[in-house]
Amino acid sequence: MQDLKERIRREGKVLPGNIIKVDGFLNHRVDIRLMESIADEFAKYFDVGNITMVLTAEASGIALAAICAQKYRVPMVFAKKAKSDNIEGGLYQSEIFSYTYKRKVTQILSKEWLTASDRVLIVDDFMANGEAVRGLCDLVSQAGAELMGIGIAVEKGFQGGGDRLRAMDVNYHALAVIESADENGIVFREDGDQ
Amino acid sequence: MQDLKERIRREGKVLPGNIIKVDGFLNHRVDIRLMESIADEFAKYFDVGNITMVLTAEASGIALAAICAQKYRVPMVFAKKAKSDNIEGGLYQSEIFSYTYKRKVTQILSKEWLTASDRVLIVDDFMANGEAVRGLCDLVSQAGAELMGIGIAVEKGFQGGGDRLRAMDVNYHALAVIESADENGIVFREDGDQ
Numbered sequence: 191m192q193d194l195k196e197r198i199r200r201e202g203k204v205l206p207g208n209i210i211k212v213d214g215f216l217n218h219r220v221d222i223r224l225m226e227s228i229a230d231e232f233a234k235y236f237d238v239g240n241i242t243m244v245l246t247a248e249a250s251g252i253a254l255a256a257i258c259a260q261k262y263r264v265p266m267v268f269a270k271k272a273k274s275d276n277i278e279g280g281l282y283q284s285e286i287f288s289y290t291y292k293r294k295v296t297q298i299l300s301k302e303w304l305t306a307s308d309r310v311l312i313v314d315d316f317m318a319n320g321e322a323v324r325g326l327c328d329l330v331s332q333a334g335a336e337l338m339g340i341g342i343a344v345e346k347g348f349q350g351g352g353d354r355l356r357a358m359d360v361n362y363h364a365l366a367v368i369e370s371a372d373e374n375g376i377v378f379r380e381d382g383d384q
Numbered sequence: 385m386q387d388l389k390e391r392i393r394r395e396g397k398v399l400p401g402n403i404i405k406v407d408g409f410l411n412h413r414v415d416i417r418l419m420e421s422i423a424d425e426f427a428k429y430f431d432v433g434n435i436t437m438v439l440t441a442e443a444s445g446i447a448l449a450a451i452c453a454q455k456y457r458v459p460m461v462f463a464k465k466a467k468s469d470n471i472e473g474g475l476y477q478s479e480i481f482s483y484t485y486k487r488k489v490t491q492i493l494s495k496e497w498l499t500a501s502d503r504v505l506i507v508d509d510f511m512a513n514g515e516a517v518r519g520l521c522d523l524v525s526q527a528g529a530e531l532m533g534i535g536i537a538v539e540k541g542f543q544g545g546g547d548r549l550r551a552m553d554v555n556y557h558a559l560a561v562i563e564s565a566d567e568n569g570i571v572f573r574e575d576g577d578q
Contacts, residue, residue, distance in 0.1 A: 220459060220462070221459055252446040252447050253447070253460060256447040266447060300413075
């Protein structure tokens with residue numbers, strides 16, 4: 191997705207430790223017009239007319255997932271990080287390692303809002319090691335729901351999460367795959383190689 | 385806002401401790417059509433043509449804020465809970481007490497994305513004690529930005545957050561104010577009393 195890559199090139203910053211900061215338009219301040227373009231682009235890769243929900247993980251994926259759900263005319267559900275006591279009763283749970291928080295995090299999702307009859311599109315704004323998405327796939331699997339696809343806006347291609355999904359039998363697509371990011375700048379994977 | 389109140393009456397559940405669960409349409413599974421109606425309703429109370437951004441707090445306000453920002457054609461910014469090391473440099477910070485997490489939480493916001501020239505509409509899906517909103521107001525004040533209004537979808541009117549804001553010189557509006565919630569059901573404050 192050319193305009194997303196342009197935006198990352200122009201405004202993204204590379205911090206020590208291969209951290210790519212795109213917080214001016216993706217995950218702190220959010221450019222909603224760009225989210226709309228991303229949602230439109232996902233619609234080329236996934237059968238969005240046939241899904242029952244968009245699923246994402248708290249927190250930064252929520253804005254993109256909301257705009258996707260709006261365009262595809264389905265509800266949006268976000269898995270929560272366990273801690274709140276506001277959720278009663280039956281929960282799906284998945285354990286993931288959060289590299290942001292540097293510890294294990296439990297994703298929870300109420301069994302009321304994901305069932306075996308659901309056809310789920312998972313979306314997230316950003317993927318590195320892919321732990322959040324792995325946890326979401328696990329929740330979908332626990333529910334016996336159908337995973338229709340996984341759409342990621344920006345993938346850090348050198349951290350393995352995306353390649354692991356590409357090796358699996360799942361409709362995975364990332365719109366901008368960063369091959370390397372260092373003091374020399376940001377290099378994207380060629381579209382054909384995604 | 386009549387249809388929001390109807391929805392709460394029909395689908396909301398009251399849990400012990402005056403917890404009101406509206407997670408089927410507001411803050412776990414999110415009904416995006418309802419978010420659009422709420423955003424349209426806010427536009428009656430706030431000068432949305434004259435704001436530069438919509439501000440909310442991580443996490444559950446993000447979906448509503450994204451839809452508001454889309455409709456008002458401005459960026460959406462969400463204050464983060466401090467913990468991530470992905471944000472470098474200059475930050476506004478506010479200390480709030482989270483009743484959900486039962487501990488102090490630091491909200492952070494990059495100085496890059498909120499400046500003295502901003503005219504800010506704060507929105508959130510839910511307000512009880514109002515700590516999250518108090519923190520957001522504090523961030524706006526630290527930036528020297530102009531607070532154009534505060535829009536809340538559902539307020540727990542008996543927990544003081546909303547009344548504190550009504551007593552201040554701020555354009556505050558909540559679309560559904562819950563006066564009481566117990567085993568006898570949910571009672572809303574009359575519209576004229578908001």
